Amino acid sequence: MRWTEAEPPGIGKRQQHTLSPSDLIADNPSHTTVLICFSHLRWRFVYQRPQHLMSRMATTHQVIFFEEALPTDAAEPWLEQRQEDNLQVLIPRLPASCQGEAAIDAQRRLLDAYLDDIAASDLIAWYYTPMSLPYSTHLKPRLTVYDCMDELSAFRGAPPSLVEQERRLMERADIVFTGGFSLFEAKRHLHANVHPFPSSVDIAHFGAARHVQPEPEDQASLAHPRLGFFGVIDERLDIALLEEAAIKRPEWQFILIGPVVKIDPQTLPRQANIHYLGSKSYAELPRYLASWDVALMPFALNESTRFISPTKTPEYLAGGRLVVSTPITDVVRTYGDSGVVKIARTPDEFMAAIEQALDEGRQQARVWQLADAALSDMSWDTTWKLMEEKMRCAV
Known part of the structure; x- marks a missing residue:
């Protein structure tokens, strides 16, 4: 395994150099709790709920934003990482030949190697997508959060296995947040600790x-x-x-x-x-x-x-x-x-x-x-603080 800031050597025009993940988080050593957020939405896509919440979570936690895998021309899987605002964005890069169980295993190995390198001992797992579960189910976080911001199974192109993976995530989660009241009503019977947090605003x-x-x-x-x-x-x-x-x-x-x-x-x-x-x-x-x-x-x-x-x-x-x-x-x-x-x-x-x-x-x-x-009493700061309070009660 190796770590790079962007593409592997030979892809792109930037000169690459090898570095340790711990080098990239040295600016914020005071946050000992590592919150790893598994997201189907990319950090640089549209700035919305995950970005608002994770940028605020990063003021009290060491936040890792783990995106879905992207293809690479390299022969072996590797992990792209970027410093974004006050957190780390990680993107597994997989060769086209790496599919199915091999892809799951590769992402698990990349994730484990990174967490080992930063000596993550106090871990919180935060999920936006249940499809991250197959390569992260072995983790032993002290708290597992499922922030269900959408009914992903209803979206075009949703994987057939998404419903089953969400069922498994519901079983593992200590607390579930929903992106609105309708979603809360649809999920409240599936878990004993579900809380609605509708969209907020800056x-x-x-x-x-x-x-x-x-x-x-x-x-x-x-x-x-x-x-x-x-x-x-x-x-x-x-x-x-x-x-x-x-x-x-x-x-x-x-x-x-x-x-x-x-x-x-x-x-x-x-x-x-x-x-x-x-x-x-x-x-x-x-x-x-x-x-x-x-x-x-x-x-x-x-x-x-x-x-x-x-x-x-x-x-x-x-x-x-x-x-x-x-x-x-x-x-x-x-x-x-x-x-x-x-x-x-x-x-x-x-x-x-x-x-x-x-x-x-x-x-x-x-x-x-x-x-x-x-909009009275509505802000992402308020939502974040209320979520953290619910999380403390769930531990």
Whole structure:
């Protein structure tokens, strides 16, 4: 086994050098508890629940963010590692020939070698994906946490074994968190220690959108009204609703920010007033949000959205924008009576809700007052502190 900062020699242009994992964590020697987070979401993908929580956990723990494996041209498995913020990101890199049980064994060996190198004696295991269990089930953490942020088995491309692996993880977990109340209701009978923690928000970060921001170049030339969405563009997006609204309201500009995954980009509507601006960094989002007239959540109503609690709802509100959403259960339950989130099911209802939001948005002070009321006592800092309290009680 060997350790590198990026690609193995011969891949990429950076000069490589060998180093010990302990060298990379020397800046934070005071945290003796190692929290290893097994995630299906990559740290550099979209900044969301895992990043918010793990960056905060890293202030009290030595955090290792262990991602799913990626392929490599090297002949042997190796472990890519990166310093991100105040934690370590580890990515197993496996040759194409390394499949099935061999892949599980390789990831287990890479994981064990790393933990041995840093002399991890006090371990907490935190899971976002049950599919990490086969190569980590031998670990003996003093606490096992399952943060079930989505019903992954309902997502397109979910492995057939995911349901069974989740059952096994539920048996091992000391405590289970869920990403919303609907998911809590679906999981509460499966474990004796389940707690709902819906999506939260960094109010200060998105609150910047309430003030004049430099206009991003790829948005500056677009006319108003601007109707925006940021997030992952996948099977959860109601393509038909979006297309019909764009056709019937050609004067409205629909702005979509985020990566397109698990669906063919060619299937997305291509009206002149629909603008796909691609992925943006978390730091950039308030600049785009600042000049939107209404924020959108045009989610399809299907199995993949049945239990979601979208993080973007409080983020939009923190930025001072009125929101129009399809009737996602947790959105209706949490924000349906807030006065700042309009709920609409059909394309005609969706367009009528947008028109209402455009009209009400002129009363900026009232919108901000209602949004602040909806977000009272809501923050990732509060969520993190409450989670840590639950974890201490579970040990």
